Amino acid sequence: MNLWNFVARRVLLMIPTLWAIATIAFFMVHEAPGGPFQSEKEIPPEVKEQLLHKYGLDRPLGEQYLRFLSHAVRFDFGPSYKFPSRQVREIILDALPVSAELGGWALLVALLFGIPIGVFAAVHHNSRADYASMGLALAGVSIPNFVLGPVLALGLALTLYLFPPALWESPSSRVLPVLTLATAYVAYIARLTRAGMLEVLGQDYVRTARAKGLRERAVVLKHALRLGILPVVSYLGPAAARIMMGSIVVESIFAVPGLGRYLVNAAFNRDYTLVLGEVLFYATFLMVLNLLVDLLYTRLDPRVELA
Amino acid sequence: MSIGIAPPAHVAPAPQLALAPGRHSSLWGDAWRRLTRNRAAVLSAAFLLVVFVLAAGAAWLPGLADPTAQDLRLGATPPSFQHWFGTDDLGRDTLARVIYGGRISLLVGLVGTLVSLIVGVTWGAVAGYRGGALDDVMMRIVDILYSLPYIFLVILLLVFFSRSLVMLFVALGLVQWLTMARIVRGQVLSLKRQTFVEAARALGATDAAIIFRHIVPNTLGPVIVYTTLTVPAVILQEAFLSFLGLGVQPPDASWGTLVSDGARVLVLFPWLVFFPGAALSLTLLCFNFLGDGLRDALDPQTRKDLG
Numbered sequence: 001m002n003l004w005n006f007v008a009r010r011v012l013l014m015i016p017t018l019w020a021i022a023t024i025a026f027f028m029v030h031e032a033p034g035g036p037f038q039s040e041k042e043i044p045p046e047v048k049e050q051l052l053h054k055y056g057l058d059r060p061l062g063e064q065y066l067r068f069l070s071h072a073v074r075f076d077f078g079p080s081y082k083f084p085s086r087q088v089r090e091i092i093l094d095a096l097p098v099s100a101e102l103g104g105w106a107l108l109v110a111l112l113f114g115i116p117i118g119v120f121a122a123v124h125h126n127s128r129a130d131y132a133s134m135g136l137a138l139a140g141v142s143i144p145n146f147v148l149g150p151v152l153a154l155g156l157a158l159t160l161y162l163f164p165p166a167l168w169e170s171p172s173s174r175v176l177p178v179l180t181l182a183t184a185y186v187a188y189i190a191r192l193t194r195a196g197m198l199e200v201l202g203q204d205y206v207r208t209a210r211a212k213g214l215r216e217r218a219v220v221l222k223h224a225l226r227l228g229i230l231p232v233v234s235y236l237g238p239a240a241a242r243i244m245m246g247s248i249v250v251e252s253i254f255a256v257p258g259l260g261r262y263l264v265n266a267a268f269n270r271d272y273t274l275v276l277g278e279v280l281f282y283a284t285f286l287m288v289l290n291l292l293v294d295l296l297y298t299r300l301d302p303r304v305e306l307a
Numbered sequence: 308m309s310i311g312i313a314p315p316a317h318v319a320p321a322p323q324l325a326l327a328p329g330r331h332s333s334l335w336g337d338a339w340r341r342l343t344r345n346r347a348a349v350l351s352a353a354f355l356l357v358v359f360v361l362a363a364g365a366a367w368l369p370g371l372a373d374p375t376a377q378d379l380r381l382g383a384t385p386p387s388f389q390h391w392f393g394t395d396d397l398g399r400d401t402l403a404r405v406i407y408g409g410r411i412s413l414l415v416g417l418v419g420t421l422v423s424l425i426v427g428v429t430w431g432a433v434a435g436y437r438g439g440a441l442d443d444v445m446m447r448i449v450d451i452l453y454s455l456p457y458i459f460l461v462i463l464l465l466v467f468f469s470r471s472l473v474m475l476f477v478a479l480g481l482v483q484w485l486t487m488a489r490i491v492r493g494q495v496l497s498l499k500r501q502t503f504v505e506a507a508r509a510l511g512a513t514d515a516a517i518i519f520r521h522i523v524p525n526t527l528g529p530v531i532v533y534t535t536l537t538v539p540a541v542i543l544q545e546a547f548l549s550f551l552g553l554g555v556q557p558p559d560a561s562w563g564t565l566v567s568d569g570a571r572v573l574v575l576f577p578w579l580v581f582f583p584g585a586a587l588s589l590t591l592l593c594f595n596f597l598g599d600g601l602r603d604a605l606d607p608q609t610r611k612d613l614g
Contacts, residue, residue: 017451135347138599142592144543146550146563147584150570158574249550253570264551 007291014287019069021283022276026068029272030061055081055273068276077277082269088277091262098168099258102250103243105178110185110239115232117186118193122228123220125198134194140187149180149253168256177254181247185239189232197228230297237293241286334524341604348600351593358590362409372400374407375558386578393578395568401579404565405586411561412542412587415475419541422480424534427487432526434488435495446492449485475554479541490533494526528605535601539594546587562587 052058055078056067071077077088117137121130153176157165164173200206201224209223210216248260255261259278266274342348365371377397386393392401434445498504499522507517542562548554549563550570557564562583569579 020451138595139588139592142539142595143588144546144566144584144591146547146570147566147580147588150566150573150580151584154573154577154580249547252551 003295007295010291010294014284014291017287018280018283022069022072022280023065025276025279026065029276030064055079072276072280075281077273077280080266080271080274082266082271082274088273091274092259092277092281095257095259095262098256099247099251099260102168102174102177102181102247102256102258103240105174106181106185106243106247107236107240109178109182110189111232113182114186114189115193115229117190118232119197119220119225119228121190121194122197122201125201130194134191137187137190140183141191143183145180145184146249146253148183149176149250152176152180153253166253166255168254177250177256180253181243181250185243188239189235192231192235193229196231197224200224200228203227233297234293236296237286237290240289241282338528338601338604342600345600345603347596348604351596351600354593355590355597358409358586358593359413361406362413365403365406365410368406371406372403374399374403374560376400385576392582393576395579396572396576401582404560405562405583408560408562408565408583409586409590411472411555411559412545412563412590415472415479415545415555415561416538416542418476419479419483419545420534420537422476423483423487423537423541424530426481427484428491428530430484431488431491431493432495435492436499438496442492446489449488453485472555472559475545475548479544482544483537483541487530487533487537490529491526494529495522498522498525532598532602532605535594535598539591539598542587542594543591562590 049058056064059067075089080086080088080091083091117133121133121137124130153165156162157176163175164170165176167173168177197220201220206219206224209219214223247256247258248264250256251258251261252264259282262274263278265271266278361368377399378394379397381394384394392405394400395404430445430449434442504517504521507521512520545554545561546563546566549561550567552567555561555564560568565583566580566587569576569581569583573580
């Protein structure tokens with residue numbers, strides 16, 4: 001199958017999926033007890049009626065649903081319930097760069113440290129260094145970021161005064177959130193790299209490369225790494241998505257104004273339009289990311305066919 | 308349909324096909340030997356056993372303080388001979404609170420895993436064995452659910468509906484079964500076409516015999532491994548939700564809520580984060596070590612790497 005057919009088919013498949021997500025989320029939010037305007041108990045009935053009218057909540061459910069869908073297609077979710085002066089789209093677009101920066105740095109740190117550690121462990125397979133680095137990696141995977149975050153903040157910010165303990169302002173204020181977010185991914189990518197490399201290092205083409213007299217460094221870095229890194233590549237899609245999720249906690253701990261913090265607050269405030277907007281945005285983002293990863297995969301491994 | 312969901316106790320071990328003559332050892336016997344040779348896995352299992360016994364027998368532990376007994380005159384004190392893990396600002400004994408918190412965390416982990424196990428194995432086995440259009444539909448559903456930002460969905464569920472413990476079990480179990488379904492389906496699919504299944508068919512074995520004597524025992528390995536890794540994943544997610552204030556509600560406390568409470572007074576009373584955080588991290592680490600050990604012991608593909 002050629003590349004464009006593949007992309008076109010995948011994009012077409014996204015449509016029913018997104019529709020399903022939009023529908024589930026819409027009706028779930030609609031069925032949820034308590035409305036967005038219920039918390040303010042002092043609202044007179046006329047005002048409430050006005051509010052409902054303003055947001056189109058007085059229309060029949062079917063009409064609301066169709067309206068929601070037709071607007072959602074244009075990435076328009078109306079004004080936020082909680083902050084009526086702001087459009088959901090604006091809030092998302094404001095928060096996105098912050099989350100993307102936090103996640104991007106974390107992913108970069110994870111790759112820069114995780115891959116070399118994994119290669120090192122694989123090359124020294126079954127040695128003490130291998131066990132030590134993999135034991136550490138497993139510890140890194142196991143410590144939750146909401147435990148690591150406070151501990152790092154206490155140690156590096158509040159005791160040693162190396163970095164600011166919170167907020168998202170100076171470059172140095174990025175260090176702690178990025179470090180907290182990245183640790184688990186460094187560890188996981190190291191484990192994936194090691195497993196991938198171990199499988200590849202035993203293969204015939206690696207033996208051939210050795211047999212023709214290549215130096216071990218060239219065999220490992222030029223020949224083996226290219227395929228050994230594939231598990232990491234396919235992990236990048238879910239990793240990027242999970243980094244966004246992990247950033248909910250990190251953004252909360254370090255008071256970073258990103259998507260995750262808005263989502264938690266929106267859910268608590270019953271800010272339905274913002275919640276729906278965020279969930280759909282996130283789902284789209286995730287699917288596009290997975291498509292890109294699949295494309296990247298075929299570039300790295302010529303044996304993989306687009307299907 | 309009871310394909311591939313029989314409990315292990317009812318299943319005869321798979322007949323060994325490729326063993327050297329004279330040496331008779333079963334699949335499970337081999338695996339057991341490999342597992343007990345893995346020091347990290349054995350230590351982890353021992354640690355987990357201690358944690359389970361402490362959590363289950365908390366009420367009968369001599370000398371353990373009542374986790375809810377307040378002593379406002381005492382207030383928060385650092386670890387001492389009297390209170391090994393210190394006390395919180397209400398004078399409650401942190402050791403007791405960590406042990407009782409472990410009860411909730413472990414309970415959530417086990418029940419959530421059980422839900423995911425039942426749903427996932429049934430779904431995957433049915434889809435894989437029946438194949439065809441049914442398989443397509445079932446796996447498309449899994450794909451769609453996969454692309455849902457599921458942790459957001461759990462947050463929505465918990466915010467909009469009840470925050471009861473039962474809801475937490477259901478929500479966490481329901482997001483964890485997808486990978487299990489994929490694993491089991493993949494296993495069933497590939498096993499269906501293996502030569503030993505063909506051989507059994509050629510010998511005149513019935514479908515039921517093929518499934519229960521040949522396919523099921525061979526899927527159990529990956530299922531056991533993944534189950535072991537699901538428990539810490541569920542515990543982690545419960546802690547994550549509790550940290551955000553969405554999980555276990557007071558007066559109940561889990562490790563997640565303890566860390567969350569402690570993080571608020573981090574600078575003043577760091578031990579309130581440290582001890583529950585360490586209990587949580589160590590438990591997760593041990594589950595992961597045990598899961599890794601089980602995988603190395605049970606998965607024929609990685610057996611070579613053990614050297």
